[in-house]
Amino acid sequence: MELLKTTGVVIRQTKVKENDLIITIFTKDFGVIRAAAKGARGFKNQRAAGTSLFAYSEFVLLPGKDLYRVQSCDLIESFYSLTSNxxxxxxxxxxxxxxxxxxxxxxxxxxxxxxxxxxxxxxxxxxxxxxxxxxxxxxxxxxxxxxxxxxxxxxxxxxxxxxxxxxxxxxxxxxxxxxxxxxxxxxxxxxxxxxxxxxxxxxxxxxxxxxxxxxxxxxxxxxxxxxxxxxxxxxxxxxxxxxxx
Ligand SMILES: [Zn+2]
Structure with a gap:
């Protein structure tokens, strides 16, 4: 299947298994979608920053049956400071x-x-x-x-x-x-x-x-x-x- 590239903000995050996440992303091109991010919770994982709550990132996604899959992502802007107030x-x-x-x-x-x-x-x-x-x-x-x-x-x-x-x-x-x-x-x-x-x-x-x-x-x-x-x-x-x- 063809990989899709888009930017978007992570608006929800659900932890599944030890290191995996299901994230809801408000994207520029496809509206609100859900995507699985395997291993995104690992400490050294480069995807951890890009898939964190309220991260605005560029995503490369693989369409799946129920969920998209995050192939890679690069953080553009973190709104993480919001969490301190x-x-x-x-x-x-x-x-x-x-x-x-x-x-x-x-x-x-x-x-x-x-x-x-x-x-x-x-x-x-x-x-x-x-x-x-x-x-x-x-x-x-x-x-x-x-x-x-x-x-x-x-x-x-x-x-x-x-x-x-x-x-x-x-x-x-x-x-x-x-x-x-x-x-x-x-x-x-x-x-x-x-x-x-x-x-x-x-x-x-x-x-x-x-x-x-x-x-x-x-x-x-x-x-x-x-x-x-x-x-x-x-x-x-x-x-x-x-x-x-
Ligand atoms: Zn009237």
Whole structure:
């Protein structure tokens, strides 16, 4: 079988037998895949660094029946420093989890991987508000998955003036169409969502929000995520515990 070359980030790692690993890789060319790395846990193994958790590496893979096989790998960037800070690690673990669950083995993931890498760089090194970074990634991922919220006007009647956000309807709702369970959305929060969705991936992180608007953004993006992806992420619960909310 033909060997395949790609780059990707190790988003999960499972130990099997004494020296072997099964790793989940978010790749540039094939989406999220699982690969066996034989002998990768050996101390002197050159594959140990490249297959470690959150390593961004170049992989040479052999396709198999259920799993790919790592033939060789070269570390490009290690995000290992994340593991020394409990809060940063919790952010990264959740984003890795979310990506591993929602992205399949599929083509055309180059742009999403680049956004993922930008997110990880910020988680590893940035001194700013990481909850904003998380929101940006979540919203852009939802867009990638086809769950982009409708922000042009009321999703139900098209009216321009909107004051509510409904994850169930998938966007903004006006005063006339809203129902009791819908939550209000402020103009600042609408603008933030619009900015994130319209900006290219690097610029999307370059904004600041007041704590109130950030709280609101987290709430609406979080509820959109829950209604679009029916899954409980324990890593998100853990992140919330670490952040104290
Ligand atoms: Zn309406």
């Amino acid at each position: 409990i809060e940063r690690l919790a952010f990264a673990t959740y984003i890795a989890d979310l990506t591993g669950y929602t992205v399949q083995e599929e083509e055309g993931t180059e742009r999403l991987l680049s956004l993922f890498l930008n997110t990880f760089y910020l988680f590893a090194r940035w001194g700013g508000e990481l909850r904003t970074v998380k929101c940006v990634y979540e919203l852009k991922l939802l867009e990638y998955l086809g769950f982009s919220p409708y922000l042009e006007g009321c999703t139900l009647c098209g009216k321009e003036d909107t004051t509510y956000f409904s994850p169930k309807e998938g966007g903004l709702v006006c005063e006339n169409c809203h129902s009791v369970q819908m939550q209000k959305i402020s103009p600042a929060c609408k603008n933030a969502m619009q900015y994130i969705l319209e900006s290219d991936d690097k610029k999307a992180f370059a904004f600041r929000l007041s704590p109130e608007v950030l709280y609101e953004l987290e709430y609406h993006v979080g509820s959109l995520l829950t209604s679009s992806i029916d899954h409980t992420f324990y890593s998100l619960d853990y992140l919330k515990t670490v952040l104290g909310n």
